[in-house]
Amino acid sequence: MWLPLLVVLGLIFLYRWHRQSQILEDLSDKYVFITGCDTGFGNLLAKQLDSQGINVLAACLTEKGAQNLEKEASSRLQTVILDVTDSQSVNSAAKWASTIIKEKGLWGLVNNAGIGIPGGPNEWLSKDDFLKVINVNLLGAVDVTLHFLPLIRKARGRIVNVSSVAGRISICGGGYCISKYGIECFSDSLRNEMHPFGVKVSIIEPGFFSTLITNTDLQKENIKICWEKTSEEVREAYGEEYFRKEKMWLPLLVVLGLLLLYRWYRQSQILEIITGKYVFITGCDSGFGNKLAKQLDNRGMKVLAACLTNTGASELKKECSSRLQTVILDVSDSQSVSSAATWVNGIVADKGLWGLVNNAGIVIPMAPNEWLTREGFRKVLEVNLLGMVDVTINLLPLIRKSQGRIVNVSSIAGRVTLCGGGYCLSKYGIEAFSDSLRRELKPFGVKVSIINPAFFRTSILISEVLKDSVTEIWKKLPLNLKNAYGEKYYEQYCEFIDKICSMTNPKITVVTDCMEHALTAVHPWTRYSAGWYAKLIYMPLSYLPTCVADYFLDSSPDLPK
Known part of the structure; x- marks a missing residue:
């Protein structure tokens, strides 16, 4: 019985690989809106899609980020200043995009904007520390998506939400992992709801890449600030040695046989x-x-x-x-x-x-x-x-x-x-x-x-x-x-x-x-x-x-x- 099953599974995977390997022939008339384009993934993706002839609408947090990106891209690429935590800013960006693409609709939305700090052991943080990260990474992505959905439905387009391996395995305290778990959930429900409209929703789960979020010096400085603002009682409980620990990794245990019984x-x-x-x-x-x-x-x-x-x-x-x-x-x-x-x-x-x-x-x-x-x-x-x-x-x-x-x-x-x-x-x-x-x-x-x-x-x-x-x-x-x-x-x-x-x-x-x-x-x-x-x-x-x-x-x- 195992051999026929393996053959069927093999054919299914081969079929899926074939389907996923097919690329659209003409991308030149399509518009893609990307958040978080000042640096990192968003910046590189904007330049990458621009070089392929796609009309990129790049959202940056700062004027400087927008100017630097415009210098390195073609005249097709257009930028807008966007703070995803500000609903008024999101609304303005959506109206701006709508006037550009008009009746064509928006082919792609890439929710990439995100921050990693403040972060640290949960007890060292405040509710506001959690909310600061969640407001950007999760509620910001939700807000942007809700504003752009009518344009995406019109084009029967794509939504790409940037999550993380930390959206599958919680690797640290603070709002970052919580927000990425939330991105997974939001994307799953959205994919189900948008399926009848012909809209496809994908999740990107990067590992550890060299971006501002993973900058070691920034992370250490953040941990130091969190440590210093905790109460004396908390610092005494955790101790200086806990603060200086740099390795935070999760060993995976394989629980089998007698161990389950135990x-x-x-x-x-x-x-x-x-x-x-x-x-x-x-x-x-x-x-x-x-x-x-x-x-x-x-x-x-x-x-x-x-x-x-x-x-x-x-x-x-x-x-x-x-x-x-x-x-x-x-x-x-x-x-x-x-x-x-x-x-x-x-x-x-x-x-x-x-x-x-x-x-x-x-x-x-x-x-x-x-x-x-x-x-x-x-x-x-x-x-x-x-x-x-x-x-x-x-x-x-x-x-x-x-x-x-x-x-x-x-x-x-x-x-x-x-x-x-x-x-x-x-x-x-x-x-x-x-x-x-x-x-x-x-x-x-x-x-x-x-x-x-x-x-x-x-x-x-x-x-x-x-x-x-x-x-x-x-x-x-x-x-x-x-x-x-x-x-x-x-x-x-x-x-x-x-x-x-x-x-x-x-x-x-x-x-x-x-x-x-x-x-x-x-x-x-x-x-x-x-x-x-x-x-x-x-x-x-x-x-x-x-x-x-x-x-x-x-x-x-x-x-x-």
């Missing part, structure tokens, strides 16, 4: 004494957080439950023992996070915090990417990703003190992109943040686990609520966009929501049991796939080639004829 045995061991340990949980008004708070309270643990509303806090207190304490927390508000951390510190004192469960999350607005705005993406990222980062950084000193646990609630949507909007982006970001955090905190004895639930019946997966949100977004779309997608596309997207919500599992203890194990096991798992859909379908799909995953996940509605 791991299973290790993971089955539970801590003998868990009563008296403090656990802080966010998002306890309902769903997983609410259930976990009650579950751990019944086990005798001291639960510090963070709720968004007073009603949620009051209802939870009624159903638990006097051990459980609540606090009002909005994870998107740094002042609220800081106040909650001070409150926790006053309670746990010298014992430290044993467990942190980052569970708070939202899904709305969720819709096809082109229907949304930059602020729509940011609203979800502020809660699901940046809120989690902020809470973690504020509570890390207490967790290190007890050599405790961090449990971050991601999703199968953090491994396989299921929909447009900020939700999947935020979950990909959680994967990246958790991976870098786990490696950084290993020397301190702190363990970091990720929960990847499938579809469970919680307040974020209520069909009527999601469809009402999509309907409101649809109603506000400009007429030209409605005509491009058509009423049937909207209706079938609502049917897609119904299908997802119909798959929800009411037994949310499947998820909270994973969370409890991560907090109470002697050796917790790094990742927990919660639910059969996660274990048997979506997690295996995440390891398959992209074209295979796209085939199984393609849910593109029909376009108007």
Whole structure:
């Protein structure tokens, strides 16, 4: 049986190689817009395409970068000043491009602009440090894409998003890897949505190349600045030797045979004494957080439950023992996070915090990417990703003190992109943040686990609520966009929501049991796939080639004829 299978696979790969080797015959009338053309990949690509006769529209951050590029290219190449973090600048660049290409449409968009700093161990950074990088690398790419999509659809063109190997394996702390995981997610959802329009979306994943981002001197200076601005307590905890370490590499372990059995045995061991340990949980008004708070309270643990509303806090207190304490927390508000951390510190004192469960999350607005705005993406990222980062950084000193646990609630949507909007982006970001955090905190004895639930019946997966949100977004779309997608596309997207919500599992203890194990096991798992859909379908799909995953996940509605 193996020989015929190998022959079939060989023919498939040969066919794919043949298809990919075919190049368009005439490129001279095509327009390509490239961001980040001052230096590096963008600069070289602009000159390369210009030499091939393509009409290049090169976006530079500085006047100097634009002038230098114009000197080295033909008169075909045109430049514009663009700051991808400024929506007004993006809007102006889109209008400028539209007046140049007119009715031809835009053949190619290359989202290349990016920065690597500030970066460093996560605890050395602030929420603003993360946001600075994410604003450029991720939200900037989203904003540029949304503004240029009508032009790309008109030409049935190409979108090329520059990610990185750091978009597949989190190799450092800070916003860089988070942003690149987000680029992978955004590209996957966009490719699925644009397929009916004939638009192709590709991801570039460079390794380590000599550009400004990988400049050793700049990186060292950045690390030094981050180190110097951290608190005295953090510097003492990490020590001067940690700061001077230059090698940050991840050995890959091949776990086979008896080693798997040994791991299973290790993971089955539970801590003998868990009563008296403090656990802080966010998002306890309902769903997983609410259930976990009650579950751990019944086990005798001291639960510090963070709720968004007073009603949620009051209802939870009624159903638990006097051990459980609540606090009002909005994870998107740094002042609220800081106040909650001070409150926790006053309670746990010298014992430290044993467990942190980052569970708070939202899904709305969720819709096809082109229907949304930059602020729509940011609203979800502020809660699901940046809120989690902020809470973690504020509570890390207490967790290190007890050599405790961090449990971050991601999703199968953090491994396989299921929909447009900020939700999947935020979950990909959680994967990246958790991976870098786990490696950084290993020397301190702190363990970091990720929960990847499938579809469970919680307040974020209520069909009527999601469809009402999509309907409101649809109603506000400009007429030209409605005509491009058509009423049937909207209706079938609502049917897609119904299908997802119909798959929800009411037994949310499947998820909270994973969370409890991560907090109470002697050796917790790094990742927990919660639910059969996660274990048997979506997690295996995440390891398959992209074209295979796209085939199984393609849910593109029909376009108007």
